[in-house]
Amino acid sequence: MSNEIQCKDMKKILSIVMLLMAVVLSACHQDNDDYMTQATISLDGGDTLKIEQVQAMAHLTNLNSRHVTSTADFVGSKVQIELLRGAYQAHVEGILSYTDLQGKRYVRSFRAVSDYIELVNSGMSEVKLSIIFLD
Amino acid sequence: MEKKLHIILLLLCQFLMIEAATLDSVYTDRNSLWRYTRIEALQNPAMMTRAYLKSYTELSVQCDYRKQSDAFCLEQGTGFLMPEISAHSYVRLTPSSVVWGEAAYANGKCFDKVYNNVADMELLYPDVIADSIGGDTKRERYLFSGGYAAENGPWLIGGELKFRAEQEYRTYDPRMRSIVSDLTLKAGMARMVGKYRLGGHAEGNIYRQTADVDFYGETNGMGELQMTGLGTSYVRFSGSNRDIFYEGKGGAIGVDVTPDEESGWFGHLRHALHQYERLSDEYNAMPLTTLYRQQTSITVGWKRKTGNRDQAYLLHASYDKRASDEHVVGSASGQDYPILTDLTMYKQHRWDVYAAALYGCDSWHLLARTGLLSHRQSYAYEERKMEYARLYGELTVQWLKPVGKDLTLNLHAAGGYAGNISSKILMPYANMTPSITDYINHSYQYQKASYTQAELGIKADYQPTKWPVGVFGQLATRWQFCSESEHEGNLHLTLGIIF
Numbered sequence: 001m002s003n004e005i006q007c008k009d010m011k012k013i014l015s016i017v018m019l020l021m022a023v024v025l026s027a028c029h030q031d032n033d034d035y036m037t038q039a040t041i042s043l044d045g046g047d048t049l050k051i052e053q054v055q056a057m058a059h060l061t062n063l064n065s066r067h068v069t070s071t072a073d074f075v076g077s078k079v080q081i082e083l084l085r086g087a088y089q090a091h092v093e094g095i096l097s098y099t100d101l102q103g104k105r106y107v108r109s110f111r112a113v114s115d116y117i118e119l120v121n122s123g124m125s126e127v128k129l130s131i132i133f134l135d
Numbered sequence: 136m137e138k139k140l141h142i143i144l145l146l147l148c149q150f151l152m153i154e155a156a157t158l159d160s161v162y163t164d165r166n167s168l169w170r171y172t173r174i175e176a177l178q179n180p181a182m183m184t185r186a187y188l189k190s191y192t193e194l195s196v197q198c199d200y201r202k203q204s205d206a207f208c209l210e211q212g213t214g215f216l217m218p219e220i221s222a223h224s225y226v227r228l229t230p231s232s233v234v235w236g237e238a239a240y241a242n243g244k245c246f247d248k249v250y251n252n253v254a255d256m257e258l259l260y261p262d263v264i265a266d267s268i269g270g271d272t273k274r275e276r277y278l279f280s281g282g283y284a285a286e287n288g289p290w291l292i293g294g295e296l297k298f299r300a301e302q303e304y305r306t307y308d309p310r311m312r313s314i315v316s317d318l319t320l321k322a323g324m325a326r327m328v329g330k331y332r333l334g335g336h337a338e339g340n341i342y343r344q345t346a347d348v349d350f351y352g353e354t355n356g357m358g359e360l361q362m363t364g365l366g367t368s369y370v371r372f373s374g375s376n377r378d379i380f381y382e383g384k385g386g387a388i389g390v391d392v393t394p395d396e397e398s399g400w401f402g403h404l405r406h407a408l409h410q411y412e413r414l415s416d417e418y419n420a421m422p423l424t425t426l427y428r429q430q431t432s433i434t435v436g437w438k439r440k441t442g443n444r445d446q447a448y449l450l451h452a453s454y455d456k457r458a459s460d461e462h463v464v465g466s467a468s469g470q471d472y473p474i475l476t477d478l479t480m481y482k483q484h485r486w487d488v489y490a491a492a493l494y495g496c497d498s499w500h501l502l503a504r505t506g507l508l509s510h511r512q513s514y515a516y517e518e519r520k521m522e523y524a525r526l527y528g529e530l531t532v533q534w535l536k537p538v539g540k541d542l543t544l545n546l547h548a549a550g551g552y553a554g555n556i557s558s559k560i561l562m563p564y565a566n567m568t569p570s571i572t573d574y575i576n577h578s579y580q581y582q583k584a585s586y587t588q589a590e591l592g593i594k595a596d597y598q599p600t601k602w603p604v605g606v607f608g609q610l611a612t613r614w615q616f617c618s619e620s621e622h623e624g625n626l627h628l629t630l631g632i633i634f
Contacts, residue, residue: 028408029427031458031479035515064463066370067517067566084516085476086463116466120475 037085039119040126041092043077043112049098051077056094056110063087063116083119090114090129109134161189162596166545168500168533171493172438172447175403176393179323179336180293183284184233192224195631197609202246203623207581209269209574210251210260214623217243217274236281245272245303250574252311252359253346253381254303261364261481262413262424262459264346264379266309267570276301282321289327291334296320309359313346325391330399334391340409342383347416349377361413361423363461364481365512365519366562366571369423371464378416379423385409387430397440401449406431419470422462425477429456438493445495450488451506457483483512489527498536504529508553510582520561521575523582527553531590541599547611549590555618558583585618596633604634 041058045051054074061068064086071081077096092112099105112129119125163169164187176182201214221239228234249269256263277300284293301315318341325334348359358374387407394401407430415421436449459481465473489506505528512521529551537543560579564572590613598605609629616622 028429029410029458031482032460032477033479033515035478035480064369064371064461065367085478087465087475118465118475120463 034122035084036082037119037121037125038123039081039083040124041079041081041090042126042128043092043096043110044128044130045077045098046130049100049106051096051098052105054079054094054096056092056096058090058092060119061089061091063089083125085120085122085125088117088119090117090127092129092131096131161187161191162543163535164188165191166594167495167535168493168502168531168547169397169440169445169447169495171491171502172401172436172449173393175405175434176332176334176391176401178389178403178405179325179334179391180282180284180295180321181291181323181325181334181336182332182391182393183235183282183293183295184231184286184291186233186235187225190224190226190233191633192222192226193631193633194220194222195607195629196220197627197629197631200626201623203621205619205621206247206249206577207617207621207623209249209577210256210263210265211245212248212269212272213246215243215245215274217241219243219276221278231287232283232285234281234283237278239276239278241274241276241278243274245274248272250362252309252313252348254301254313254315254344255317258342258383258409258428259344259381259411259413259426260457261362261483262381262411262426263362264311264348264377265360265362265368266348266358267574268309270305270307270309272303272305272311274301274303291325291327291332292323294320294322308350308352310349310351311346312349313344315342315344317342323389327395330395332391332393332395334393336389336391338387338407340383340385340387342381342385342409342411344381344383345378345416346380347378363424363514364459365514365521366567366575367480367514367519369461372415372418372421372423376415376417380414380416380420381411382414383409383411385428394438397445398438400435400437402433402435404431404433418472421464421472422474423464424462425460427458427460429458430454436491443497445493447491447493449491451491452486452488455483455485455487457481478515480515481512482515483510485510498534500531500533500535502529502531502533504531504551517563517566518561519563520559521579521582522560523558524556525553525585526556527551529588541597543596543598545594545596547590547592549588549613551588552585553588554585555583580619581617581621587616589614592627594629598633604632606630606632 043051057072058079059068059070071079073079096110097107110131110133112131114129117127177186198218200216203213206213219239219241223237225235250265251263252265253263280297282295297319299317304312319338321338323336325332359377361369361373363369385408389405392402409428410425412425413423415423432453434449434451438447458479460477461480462477463475465475486509489504491504493502507526509524531549533547535545592611594609596605596607611627613625
């Protein structure tokens with residue numbers, strides 16, 4: 001009889017222990033290891049011109065770590081780069097060729113700057129930078 | 136009449152012999168290396184009903200001194216001097232219930248801490264505020280704890296509360312000041328099942344620390360680094376942002392199986408989760424990082440005590456993981472900074488696996504331990520890694536015996552060696568400043584080193600039968616020699632009374 005009671009008590013204790021274990025283990029922190037984003041920086045010249053080719057250096061400064069990533073791999077008006085997800089400062093400076101509404105082609109120096117852009121999406125992130133001409 | 140007198144004297148002698156044997160076993164119970172097999176079970180407050188054979192109260196003054204010829208860990212400095220007064224008590228209220236308590240006050244100093252301007256670095260690493268200047272710090276600690284445990288039939292229940300308040304500060308630039316409050320509540324229960332006690336306990340913890348660093352010198356207005364691990368820092372909020380605070384919380388559960396007598400199988404499993412959030416005071420309590428700590432340990436063993444001989448064998452494994460999330464902060468809107476995302480940038484995995492054997496015979500105890508320690512740290516981007524593994528072995532000998540009628544001596548000697556078996560470092564040295572490079576190289580130099588340890592201690596308890604209290608003194612020294620031709624010396628002194 002007492003063995004039966006002990007057995008029931010044991011089962012109860014083990015159930016409570018297992019339940020507690022399950023609760024504690026499920027409360028474990030899930031690491032956020034999705035570090036990188038494929039960022040696309042597009043240069044925006046407005047509706048009156050069509051950017052055809054860009055030769056420029058883009059510098060992206062991570063605001064938290066101050067780590068600077070640079071690239072010059074423009075395809076058309078866009079550049080793609082793999083970055084740590086975060087908030088950035090962007091600085092693009094160089095030369096671009098564009099055509100206006102009449103189809104006339106120009107080559108001019110430009111700069112595109114932003115003090116704060118968010119590139120935080122897991123997977124792809126995209127931002128547009130407005131350009132200003134330097135000449 | 137003469138016959139009656141003989142009988143009374145015989146009974147009295149028997150009683151005195153039993154009393155003397157009890158005193159010896161009480162002393163052995165408190166001081167013997169055999170306690171090593173019971174320490175983990177006593178984490179459960181319910182098990183405290185049978186923690187000691189007899190009530191005792193101990194008042195003591197003690198002093199610990201450590202000096203390293205070169206800091207083995209820069210953040211912890213080259214040593215400390217820590218005088219402390221403390222009182223411990225374990226009182227049996229009724230045959231089935233006990234209370235216990237501890238109060239302690241320590242006031243000392245730490246030597247030459249660098250790259251760490253907070254208290255409790257062992258808890259909070261790597262999320263500390265730091266600079267390369269550092270220096271000596273003053274430290275003050277108050278500790279209070281108390282508990283109650285009772286038995287009711289086959290059931291044992293118990294609870295314990297611990298509170299620690301601490302401050303650490305420096306009186307010259309950089310003037311760091313950290314104030315800590317740390318509260319832990321524990322509750323446990325156990326049940327007699329056959330010859331075994333099967334128990335479980337749960338604990339909750341609330342932690343808070345405020346930490347700030349000031350510069351009074353006009354030319355010393357340098358910035359502080361919000362460290363994020365392996366020499367990295369949260370650059371955006373480093374510099375003049377020197378007031379932070381930590382908010383921590385956590386809990387643990389444990390399961391124990393232990394023999395009711397001193398012979399049989401025993402096992403302990405403990406799982407603890409804690410998190411410590413670092414917030415900036417100057418940016419409207421903005422969270423900078425959150426450190427998640429997970430600790431799991433398991434011990435299984437077997438022990439047997441027969442007459443004056445005892446033996447125990449155990450296997451132990453513990454895993455300690457730290458994962459620090461950096462909160463990616465967006466652009467301020469008024470006083471509020473939005474959190475864009477969290478990234479687990481720093482990780483640490485620490486494994487410690489060992490086997491131990493304890494053998495006791497008469498006045499002697501011998502404890503042998505051998506194991507493997509593996510420690511890996513990494514930072515995600517730019518990638519940084521620092522790893523080492525050590526194989527270690529330790530041997531401890533204890534001799535514990537009454538000398539004469541009133542004096543009991545307790546001598547122990549220990550020796551050990553921890554040899555490095557592997558190490559690895561990966562750092563973006565080209566992008567690191569010279570001071571951070573020195574810091575990292577210094578840390579790695581001592582992490583990949585091998586260490587030889589030697590320890591010697593003596594404790595003397597003097598309690599004449601006419602005295603209402605006993606007095607005791609303890610002197611111990613421990614030396615550690617590093618393969619980098621540096622060494623560490625430790626000295627421990629205690630004087631106290633016990634009743």
